[in-house]
Amino acid sequence: MGKVSKRVASILYMKEHETLFSCPLCQDSMHVTDDGHVICGNHHSFDIAKQGYVNFMIKPSTSMYSKSLFESRQEIINSGLYNPLQQLIAKLIGEEAQIILDTGCGEGSHLERIAKLLPQDVVAIGIDISKEGIQSAAKFYEQKIWCVGDLANSPYKERSIDCILNILSPANYDEFSRLLRPNGKVIKVVPQSDYLKEIRTQAFANSEKESYSNAQTVQRFKEHFTNVLHERITYTMPLEPRLVPKLLEMTPLGWHLQEEIALSEITIDLDVLVGELSI
Numbered sequence: 624m625g626k627v628s629k630r631v632a633s634i635l636y637m638k639e640h641e642t643l644f645s646c647p648l649c650q651d652s653m654h655v656t657d658d659g660h661v662i663c664g665n666h667h668s669f670d671i672a673k674q675g676y677v678n679f680m681i682k683p684s685t686s687m688y689s690k691s692l693f694e695s696r697q698e699i700i701n702s703g704l705y706n707p708l709q710q711l712i713a714k715l716i717g718e719e720a721q722i723i724l725d726t727g728c729g730e731g732s733h734l735e736r737i738a739k740l741l742p743q744d745v746v747a748i749g750i751d752i753s754k755e756g757i758q759s760a761a762k763f764y765e766q767k768i769w770c771v772g773d774l775a776n777s778p779y780k781e782r783s784i785d786c787i788l789n790i791l792s793p794a795n796y797d798e799f800s801r802l803l804r805p806n807g808k809v810i811k812v813v814p815q816s817d818y819l820k821e822i823r824t825q826a827f828a829n830s831e832k833e834s835y836s837n838a839q840t841v842q843r844f845k846e847h848f849t850n851v852l853h854e855r856i857t858y859t860m861p862l863e864p865r866l867v868p869k870l871l872e873m874t875p876l877g878w879h880l881q882e883e884i885a886l887s888e889i890t891i892d893l894d895v896l897v898g899e900l901s902i
Contacts, residue, residue: 628673629673629674629675629761629765630659630671630672630673630674630675632675632765632766633659633671633675633676633761634655634657634658634659634671636766636767636768637655637661637671637677637768638655638657640746640768641653641654641655641661642780642783643722643746643748643768643779643780643783644661644778644779644780645778645779645780645781645783646663646665646667646778647679647681647772647773647776647777647778648663648665648667648681648776649663649665649667651663651664651665651667652664652780653778655671659671661677661778669778672758672761674758674761674762675761675765675769676757676758676760676761676769676770676771677769677770677771677778678754678757678770678771678772679770679771679772679773679776679777679778680752680754680771680772680773681773681776684752684773686752686753686754686755686756688729688753688755688756689755690755690758690759691872692872692873693729693730693753693755693756693759694730694759695868695869695870695872695873696729696730696732696869696873697730697732697759697763698866698869699866699869699870699873700732700733700736701732701736702863702866703860704860704862704889704891705733705736705891706736707856707858707891708812708856708891708893708895709733709736709737709740710740711854711856711895712737712788712790712810712812712895713737713740713741715808715810715852715854715895715897716737716741716786716808716810718741718742718743719785720741720743720745720785720786720807720808721743721745721746721785722745722746722748722783722784722785722786722804723737723738723745723746723747723748723784723785723786723787723788724748724749724750724779724784724786724787724788724802725747725748725749725750725787725788725790726750726774726787726788726789726792726794726795726799727750727751727752727774727789727790727791727792727793728749728750728751728756728757728760728769728788729751729753729756729760729792730756730757730759730760730763731749731756731757731759731760731761731763731764731767731769732764733788733790734747734749734760734764734767734788735747735760735763735764735767737788738767746768747766747767747768748767748768748769748770748779748784749767749768749769749770750770750771750772750774750777750778751771751772752771752772752773752774753771754771757769757770757771774793774794774795774798775795775798777798777802779802780802781801781802782801782802782803782804782805783802783804784802784803784804784807785803785804785807785808786807786808786809786810787799787802787803787807787808787809787810788810789809789810789811789812790811790812791812791813791814791893794811794844796843796844796847796848799847800847800900803900805900806899806900807899807900808897808898808899808900809844809848809896809897809898809899809900810895810896810897811844811895811896811897811898812893812894812895812896813837813840813841813893813894813896814837814892814893814894815837815855815857815892815893815894816836816837816892817857817890817892818890818891818892818893819870819874819876819889819890819891820890820892821886821888821889821890822870822871822874822876822877822884822886822889823876825884825885826876826877826880826884837894841853841894841896844896844898845896845898847898848898848899848900849898849899849900850898850899851896851897851898852896852897852898853894853895853896853897854894854895854897855892855893855894855895856891856892856893856895857890857891857892857893858890858891859888859889859890859891860888860889860891861887861888862886862887862888862889867884867885867886870886870889871884
């Protein structure tokens with residue numbers, strides 16, 4: 624028997640884990656059919672696409688992120704620029720988590736690489752509002768559940784997730800609290816003051832964009848979760864010339880620049896926040 628198609632493989636994998644799904648329209652439990660429909664008891668149905676993902680959006684949405692941006696993001700992440708961050712996140716996830724959800728997963732490269740660093744097998748789920756990002760994730764990374772969806776109406780059951788990742792992406796703390804299992808954790812990554820400072824100093828000298836503070840974001844996280852661990856990770860890595868335009872395309876700092884940017888190295892400076900659900 625030959626290798627099954629991407630869609631068939633995704634159908635089989637999602638059937639195996641169908642108890643995770645909750646209808647984004649009515650919150651009823653969902654069933655994955657043999658022919659690739661994810662359907663609830665009220666007959667709301669969502670199809671598994673040929674690329675192996677499900678679009679759970681219940682109203683149209685436009686994304687500012689293009690297919691080209693996600694290709695650049697994938698190349699930057701797979702260059703190893705974020706390896707130390709991914710290693711730290713894998714350590715913070717620990718060996719007990721079985722179900723991991725990456726919110727705002729983009730094209731899935733962070734989730735793919737983090738899952739490979741874990742000693743245990745996990746069910747890795749990625750959700751993003753951008754169809755282009757999820758299509759790319761499904762194209763390259765198998766044995767994961769990829770969903771186009773809105774965090775305000777996410778297609779997962781309450782108390783179904785052991786660990787939620789939120790890497791340089793907007794959060795929905797009410798939804799995180801709904802989804803987390805008891806003793807579950809949220810790992811949120813936010814920029815620190817020197818994140819990509821080489822771009823800031825060249826492109827935004829003497830403007831408000833040259834400096835950055837995450838104090839409000841950190842405080843808001845601490846208001847929603849307990850036992851908060853706060854770690855800062857900072858390092859500078861060389862940057863190959865071919866990657867410079869890729870980096871500028873994937874970060875809003877690089878959009879609409881009026882001048883050429885010359886980079887031989889780049890600084891990663893991030894806060895990693897880990898919080899538990901306050902019950």
